[in-house]
Amino acid sequence: xxxxxxxxxxxxxxxxxxxxxxxxxxxxxxxxxxxxxxxxxxxxxxxxxxxxxxxxxxxxxxxxxxxxxxxxxxxxxxxxxxxxxxxxxxxxxxxxxxx
Amino acid sequence: xxxxxxxxxxxxxxxxxxxxxxxxxxxxxxxxxxxxxxxxxxxxxxxxxxxxxxxxxxxxxxxxxxxxxxxxxxxxxxxxxxxxxxxxxxxxxxxxxxxxxxxxxxxxxxxxxxxxxxxxxxxxxxxxxxxxxxxxxxxxxxxxxxxxxxxxxxxxxxxxxxxxxxxxxxxxxxxxxxxxxxxxxxxxxxxxxxxxxxxxxxxxxxxxxxxxxxxxxxxxxxxxxxxxxxxxxxxxxxxxxxxxxxxxxxxxxxxxxxxxxx
Amino acid sequence: xxxxxxxxxxxxxxxxxxxxxxxxxxxxxxxxxxxxxxxxxxxxxxxxxxxxxxxxxxxxxxxxxxxxxxxxxxxxxxxxxxxxxxxxxxxxxxxxxxxxxxxxxxxxxxxxxxxxxxxxxxxxxxxxxxxxxxxxxxxxxxxxxxxxxxxxxxxxxxxxxxxxxxxxxxxxxxxxxxxxxxxxxxxxxxxxxxxxxxxxxxxxxxxxxxxxxxxxxxxxxxxxxxxxxxxxxxxxxxxxxxxxxxxxxxxxxxxxxxxxxxxxxxxxxxxxxxxxxxxxxxxxxxxxxxxxxxxxxxxxxxxxxxxxxxxxxxxxxxxxxxxxxxxxxxxxxxxxxxxxxxxxxxxxxxxxxxxxxxxxxx
Numbered sequence: 001x002x003x004x005x006x007x008x009x010x011x012x013x014x015x016x017x018x019x020x021x022x023x024x025x026x027x028x029x030x031x032x033x034x035x036x037x038x039x040x041x042x043x044x045x046x047x048x049x050x051x052x053x054x055x056x057x058x059x060x061x062x063x064x065x066x067x068x069x070x071x072x073x074x075x076x077x078x079x080x081x082x083x084x085x086x087x088x089x090x091x092x093x094x095x096x097x098x099x
Numbered sequence: 100x101x102x103x104x105x106x107x108x109x110x111x112x113x114x115x116x117x118x119x120x121x122x123x124x125x126x127x128x129x130x131x132x133x134x135x136x137x138x139x140x141x142x143x144x145x146x147x148x149x150x151x152x153x154x155x156x157x158x159x160x161x162x163x164x165x166x167x168x169x170x171x172x173x174x175x176x177x178x179x180x181x182x183x184x185x186x187x188x189x190x191x192x193x194x195x196x197x198x199x200x201x202x203x204x205x206x207x208x209x210x211x212x213x214x215x216x217x218x219x220x221x222x223x224x225x226x227x228x229x230x231x232x233x234x235x236x237x238x239x240x241x242x243x244x245x246x247x248x249x250x251x252x253x254x255x256x257x258x259x260x261x262x263x264x265x266x267x268x269x270x271x272x273x274x275x276x277x278x279x280x281x282x283x284x285x286x287x288x289x290x291x292x293x294x295x296x297x298x299x300x301x302x303x304x305x306x307x308x309x310x311x312x313x314x315x316x317x318x319x320x321x322x323x324x325x326x327x328x329x330x331x332x333x334x335x336x337x338x339x340x341x342x343x344x345x346x347x348x349x350x351x352x353x354x355x356x357x358x359x360x361x
Numbered sequence: 362x363x364x365x366x367x368x369x370x371x372x373x374x375x376x377x378x379x380x381x382x383x384x385x386x387x388x389x390x391x392x393x394x395x396x397x398x399x400x401x402x403x404x405x406x407x408x409x410x411x412x413x414x415x416x417x418x419x420x421x422x423x424x425x426x427x428x429x430x431x432x433x434x435x436x437x438x439x440x441x442x443x444x445x446x447x448x449x450x451x452x453x454x455x456x457x458x459x460x461x462x463x464x465x466x467x468x469x470x471x472x473x474x475x476x477x478x479x480x481x482x483x484x485x486x487x488x489x490x491x492x493x494x495x496x497x498x499x500x501x502x503x504x505x506x507x508x509x510x511x512x513x514x515x516x517x518x519x520x521x522x523x524x525x526x527x528x529x530x531x532x533x534x535x536x537x538x539x540x541x542x543x544x545x546x547x548x549x550x551x552x553x554x555x556x557x558x559x560x561x562x563x564x565x566x567x568x569x570x571x572x573x574x575x576x577x578x579x580x581x582x583x584x585x586x587x588x589x590x591x592x593x594x595x596x597x598x599x600x601x602x603x604x605x606x607x608x609x610x611x612x613x614x615x616x617x618x619x620x621x622x623x624x625x626x627x628x629x630x631x632x633x634x635x636x637x638x639x640x641x642x643x644x645x646x647x648x649x650x651x652x653x654x655x656x657x658x659x660x661x662x663x664x665x666x667x668x669x670x671x672x673x674x675x676x677x678x679x680x681x682x683x684x685x686x687x688x689x690x691x692x693x694x695x696x697x698x699x700x701x702x703x704x705x706x707x708x709x710x711x712x713x714x715x716x717x718x719x720x721x722x723x
Contacts, residue, residue: 070119071119
C-alpha cells in the first residue's frame with residue numbers, strides 16, 4: 001500500500017464520472033498512478049458503489065483506459081493547482097470531528 | 100467534503116484529454132460483467148482505427164461470445180458469423196473488398212476451440228486481415244466452461260477441481276502455433292490488466308492494422324482479458340488473477356514481427 | 362460464341378462467369394472437382410477470385426463472406442461435402458444472403474438434403490435439377506438471379522453425367538430482369554464511422570442508432586419470403602402426360618432415360634407419360650396435382666431408397682396409386698449412377714409395376 005495522501009497535493013487534472021454507467025468494478029483504483037482513487041460509499045441507481053477522487057490527479061488517463069464501462073472522462077488543468085483536502089490531516093486520515 | 104467533485108465538469112480552465120466514449124462506439128451501454136476485460140481491449144481497437152484513419156473503411160466480423168455485444172454497439176459495418184469461422188468469412192470479405200481494413204473478433208472458445216482450423220489456414224494463406232483473440236481462458240457467454248486455452252489449475256464448470264493435464268489435456272497456445280506459419284506476418288500478445296499492459300497492447304494493435312493496410316500478410320493480436328465471473332474471483336481481483344494464472348502460460352510480447360521499416 | 366464441344370463442368374463454369382460470379386471456392390471432390398478446376402483456371406481472367414478451400418466448412422464460410430460484400434459468389438461440392446456445408450447454408454438463409462451452391466451429386470440421394478436441409482432453423486433452399494448440360498447452363502445463370510432476387514442460398518442439383526460428359530453447346534448470357542441494389546445491406550466498410558453502419562446478424566437486433574426488428578420479426582419476414590417463393594417459383598416439365606393413365610415421376614438426368622422409355626412403351630400401346638420436377642424445392646405441387654388427375658398409377662423412379670416419393674405422395678391426386686420403383690444405383694466408381702441409370706432397367710421396372718393388379722383401397 002503506497003503512502004497516504006498529504007494534506008495538500010499538486011493536482012494537474014481531474015476526472016468526471018458517468019455515475020449511471022459505472023458498475024463499481026473498482027479496476028480504476030489500482031490503475032490510478034498517483035493513487036488518488038478510492039472506492040466510496042455512494043451508490044448509483046443500479047446499486048453499484050462509485051469511486052471517489054482525492055486531490056493529486058495528474059490527468060494520466062489510466063483510469064479511463066481501464067474502465068470497462070466507458071464511465072470516466074479525464075481533464076487536464078491549464079495550470080496545476082495545489083488542492084487541499086479539508087478535513088484530512090497530514091497522514092491522510094480524517095481529522096478529529098470530521099465524518 | 101473530503102473528495103473532489105467528479106460528477107460535473109471542472110470549474111477551472113481545463114481541456115478534456117479523453118472523453119467517455121470512443122468515436123467508433125454508437126453507445127457505451129453494454130451488459131458485460133463488472134470488471135470484464137473485453138471492453139478495455141475493444142477501446143484500444145476502436146481508437147487505433149480512428150488514429151490510422153480507417154474509420155470509414157473497416158469491416159468487423161465477430162464470432163459468438165460476450166464480445167458480440169461490442170460488435171452491436173460499434174459504429175462499424177459488421178457481420179456476426181458462425182462460431183469459429185471468422186477467419187474464413189474474413190477471407191471472402193477481404194478478397195472482394197481488398198482496400199478495406201478487415202478485422203475479426205473472437206474469444207478463445209470461438210477461435211481456439213471451435214475455429215482452430217480456420218485461423219491456421221487463413222494465416223497460411225497470408226490473408227491480409229487482422230485477427231483479434233480476446234482470450235480469457237473460459238467460455239464466458241455460456242456460463243464459464245473450459246476452452247482450449249483454459250490453463251492448468253483453472254477451475255471452470257467443466258474442470259471443477261482445476262484443469263488437470265491427465266484428465267483434460269493441455270491448453271493450446273495458438274499464437275505460438277501461428278509464429279510457425281509463414282503467411283503470418285505479425286503475431287503479438289498483450290493484456291489489459293494494468294495501465295502498462297494496456298499501453299503496450301495498444302501499440303500491438305496499431306502495428307497489426309498498419310501491417311494489414313501495407314499488405315504484409317496475416318496479422319494477429321491476442322489480448323488476455325479478465326473474466327472474474329468465469330474465474331470465480333472477486334471483480335477487483337481479476338487483474339492479479341490474470342497475471343498469476345494466464346500470464347504464466349501465455350507470455351506477453353511481439354512473438355513474430357517483420358523488421359522495422361527504415 | 363460458336364457452339365463447341367464442352368464438358369459439362371466447363372460449360373457450367375462459363376455460365377457462372379457469364380452470370381457475373383466473381384468469387385468461387387471449393388474442396389476437391391468428384392464429380393464436383395472439375396468445376397473447381399475450371400473456375401480456378403478461368404475466374405481470375407474474369408477479374409474474380411477462386412480459392413481451393415481447406416475444407417467444405419471453410420468453403421461455405423468464405424463464400425458467405427464474399428456474398429456479404431454484395432459480390433456474386435458460389436461454392437459447391439457433392440452431397441457428402443454439402444453435408445458439411447449445412448450450417449453455413451442455414452446461416453446464409455437466416456442472414457438473407459445470396460449464394461449459389463453447386464451440388465454435383467453422386468446420384469440422387471441428396472434430395473432430402475436439398476429440399477429439407479440439414480441446418481438449423483426455418484429456411485428453404487431453391488433447388489433446380491437440370492436434366493442435361495444445356496439446361497444446367499441456363500439454370501446456373503437463373504440461380505444467380507434467384508439468389509439475388511430473394512436474398513437466399515440456392516442449389517444446382519447436378520450430377521456425374523452433367524459434370525463429366527460433353528456436348529456441343531453455345532453459351533449466351535441471359536437476362537432475367539432488374540434487381541434491387543444491394544447497397545442497403547452489403548458490407549464494404551464505407552458506412553463505418555458515419556453513425557449508420559450496416560450489420561448482418563441473424564438476431565436482427567440492429568445497432569443502437571438503427572435498431573433492427575429483432576429475431577421474431579426476422580423469422581416472420583423470412584417465412585413469408587419462402588411462402589412467396591413456394592407460390593411463384595415452381596417449375597416442372599411433362600412429357601406425353603396429357604392422357605396418360607400411368608405417370609412416371611423422375612428428376613435430373615434420370616428423366617432422359619425415363620422419357621425414352623415412355624416413347625418405347627407408347628409404341629407398345631401403353632398409356633404412359635412422365636412428369637419431371639425442375640424445382641425440387643419449391644416442389645411443383647400444383648403441376649403434379651394437375652398431371653396426376655387422370656392417372657390411376659404414379660411411379661417414382663429415383664436413384665435412392667425413396668426420397669422424392671414423399672413429396673409425390675403429398676401432392677399427387679388421391680385417386681392414384683403411388684409406387685416407388687427406383688433404388689440406390691451403384692457402380693464401381695462410387696458415383697451412384699450405375700446399374701439403375703439404364704433404359705432397360707427403367708423399362709423392366711415400369712412393366713413390372715404396370716402388370717401388378719391395382720391394390721384395393723380401403
